[in-house]
Amino acid sequence: MKIQRLRLQDFRNIRACDLAPEDGINILCGENGQGKTNLVEAIYLLANLSSFRAFSNRKLIRHGAPAARIHGVMRTGATEKELAVELMPASKTVKVNGKGVARGVDFFGEAAVTLFSPETVKMVRGAPELRRRFLDTALSRVDRGYLLDLKEYRRILEQRNRLLRMVREGRVSVAALHPWTTQLAERGGRILHGRCRYLSELSAVAVEIFQQLHHKESSLRIVYRAALPRSLMAGIPVESLDTAALKARLVDGLAQSERLEIQAGATRLGPHLDDLLLEVADRAARDFSSQGEGRLLALSLALGEARLFERLKGDRPVLLLDDVGSELDRRHQGLLCEQLPDFGQVFLTTSERSVCEKIPAPKALFDVTDGEIALVMGKQK
């Protein structure tokens, strides 16, 4: 997929812009605080209907403007489609080819976009939740069934947690838990299985990219850490179990911890508590990676996600690389730039002109200053 044309109106500090990005690498260059990330955010929003750094529409609408608009013409093979998102302070409307879309899940997947940003790097050293979110988002993009399971899982979890508290207060009997436990374990088994299967593929790709980016023999290892009691696993790796076996483990685990769960008023095991262990040279990256190493690791995962998307869906996603070069030394910047031509349409932001010169065959260079985006190099359309 590539973006043929992108129009913005009153999005963040961008009053208006109309771009015709190129098929290969598009560079967005500008000083700090000029609107580079804002542009990347708009493209991301067109694919995900939410931002990666703001939870309220109000922040996304240009100060003083009533609404923000993002309009993109996307092309996959020979088919073109128009996506339009309008953000109002308390609502948004979404259109595909001029027709309104009622539910967010129906829109998700209309645009294929993979993001790397300074936020992505946080997953290396941050809380498990950030790693789960990365995995869930990446997986939802290639598997709609997974997205639905995840939504239902969250709802069942919320219901079950509330019920655990009602049981603790003596308002309902323990027997009332059963239907929720069963449904939780069923979705949970599918989610676990989906994650393990996806992760084994992602890890193969990411490990290879990490080697190319790092150019050292320090190998990357990614392991899924399921919050299941050890006694139930008996040394069996979680990724070797099928959906039914995983569901059975969850049912048993939940039964074992029922008393504690009622005390705590919360479900204490399941995919909502799992983690990814990232290891470089046999050491946990969470504790031992340097700034630059952490960045290379997060980049390997994001680039791996893009590769895997192409393999699974037969379509190259648009790759958004925000502030990708910072914290990397010249050699690693160079190694990264060598990789880029292997991807489809890329949007790369940087505040250093010197980075632009390292990129092999950029197709377009845009200058971003105070929310104005101007084509410096490339075809005028």
Add this chain to the structure above:
Amino acid sequence: MEASSLQRVIEELKRLPGIGTKTAQRLAFFIMKMPTEQALGLSRAIEELKEKIRFCSVCGNLSESECCDICSNPNRNPRLICVVQEAMDVMAIEKTGQFRGRYHVLHGALSPIDAIGPDELNIKTLMQRIQQEPIEEIILATNPTIEGEATAMYLAQLVPSRSSCTVSRIAHGIPVGGHLEYADEVTLAKAMEGRRRL
């Protein structure tokens, strides 16, 4: 002009499900412009509804008397009972003309976050019926949502295993996340036929 009576109608309409301020305003203005006879007709129909219609003491379905038409019909099979969430679901299944048993209306589904537990649903009378009536099969036709599914599972475990009563769940054709009242008649009839034992 003092518009407080208009405002009152707007406020009353806003209590209805799916009606926001804008729609309520539009409807209120529409009612105001209606011929008096029509508007009063609407108000009388609502009055009559509240005076005459109540819930059947046996099954919880809508009824104009103590016991509903279905429960008091000797031609309906007393050995077969279909459990649904709402009275609307009874109407939907009746339209298929395929089902000859009786019903039981729960008036909702289990949902802890909405503070709806077993005691908030019409479950106690269902258990009494299982003991007192010659029921041989219970068909659980709650909605295929998370809450409807949980309710069906909960009821299935309540039916005493020693009883000669089998429990089944309608399965086919109803989209997940869907509601019975929106399912078309053919889908619903197939769903009844394709029920599975729990």
